[in-house]
Amino acid sequence: MLGGLGLFAIGGYAPAELADVEQPFTVPLVARVLYGGITEELLLRWGLMTVLVWMAWRLLQRRKGTPQLVYIWFAIVVSALLFGAGHLPAAAAQVGELTADLAVFVVSANTVFGILFGFLFWRYGLEAAIIAHAFAHMVSHIVSIVVA
Structure with a gap:
């Protein structure tokens, strides 16, 4: 809920070029979820x-104990970080050109959520990450409707 x-x-902190196009470029909620x-x-x-943890455990820890x-x-x-960077193409498609401010905003905001989901x-498994991610989109969507 807090994530949403x-x-x-x-x-509200998005760079102006992203805030200006946010409304016309709305991805359907079902797609976001x-x-x-x-x-x-x-x-x-x-x-x-999982692959990164496994590689570190296998190569650096020599398969001893738990990671x-x-x-x-x-x-x-x-x-x-890769989750954050993966959102850059969509941001570029929205505004036409990536600026440094926009790239920092998109990567950092999504990285924070990526750390939470990771x-x-x-700690709790894939289902917890999926539910939290989907629920964050749903809560954000509902709040944006209520506030608007």
Whole structure:
């Protein structure tokens, strides 16, 4: 719930060029929930994050014990950064050209959420990350309707 409120709130800090096109370029809620909530979590948390932890455990830890906390957090942060960077093409399509301010905003805002979803995946499983991601989109959407 807090993630959805945060998602709505950060929209107020978006660079002007993104805020100007936000309304006409609205992705349907079902697409945000299904693609964002399920596909991105499968690709980035279950896929990339798991592979990064496994590689560190296998190569650096020599398959001994459970993966060290530093490798887990490394995988969470790297997958979150790539999650943030993965949103740059959509932002560029919205505004036509990426500026430094826009790129920093898109990557950093999405990285924060990627860290949250990565933590949930690590501690509670893929379902928790999927539900949190989908729910964040739903809450943000509902709040934007109520506020507008």
